[in-house]
Amino acid sequence: MYTSKIQIAAILGLVLCTAPVNAADIEVTMLDKSETGGMLTFEPSFVKASVNDTIIFIPTNKGHNSSSLLVPDNAKTWKGPFDVEFRVKLEKEGVYLYACDAHKPMGMVGVVQVGNPVNMEEARKKVAEESAKMRMNKDRFTKALEQVK
Numbered sequence: 001m002y003t004s005k006i007q008i009a010a011i012l013g014l015v016l017c018t019a020p021v022n023a024a025d026i027e028v029t030m031l032d033k034s035e036t037g038g039m040l041t042f043e044p045s046f047v048k049a050s051v052n053d054t055i056i057f058i059p060t061n062k063g064h065n066s067s068s069l070l071v072p073d074n075a076k077t078w079k080g081p082f083d084v085e086f087r088v089k090l091e092k093e094g095v096y097l098y099a100c101d102a103h104k105p106m107g108m109v110g111v112v113q114v115g116n117p118v119n120m121e122e123a124r125k126k127v128a129e130e131s132a133k134m135r136m137n138k139d140r141f142t143k144a145l146e147q148v149k
């Protein structure tokens with residue numbers, strides 16, 4: 001069948017317009033000590049992202065990983081390897097909570113907000129529950145969650 005250049009241009013235009021726009025890569029470093037003085041941190045510990053953005057966990061210091069603690073309904077959970085760069089694509093709207101498996105008791109935790117915080121009540125409960133078990137930096141998770149707007 002004959003397809004004109006105009007038809008091809010129209011189809012291409014449609015494909016380009018429906019492709020995800022500006023999906024961003026957001027780096028979160030895993031640190032023994034951050035510039036702001038905190039020990040055992042994800043930096044930044046709060047990230048505001050959009051649907052289809054990707055978080056890249058960077059093993060700047062050794063001995064850390066990233067594991068999800070809570071994700072929105074139908075979003076994928078994750079358990080990253082230690083000492084390897086690890087990517088998490090954020091496909092659903094809501095609040096994501098995560099921790100380093102080795103240093104969760106020391107408050108090595110983080111929060112990601114994607115679009116509207118549709119599961120904020122669940123996130124509040126989980127943060128309170130996990131913070132109660134921590135031995136250090138007990139207020140860090142709450143402070144990160146407070147940045148959800």
Ligand SMILES: [Cu+2]
Nearest residue numbers: 063064100103
């Ligand atoms: Cu760690």
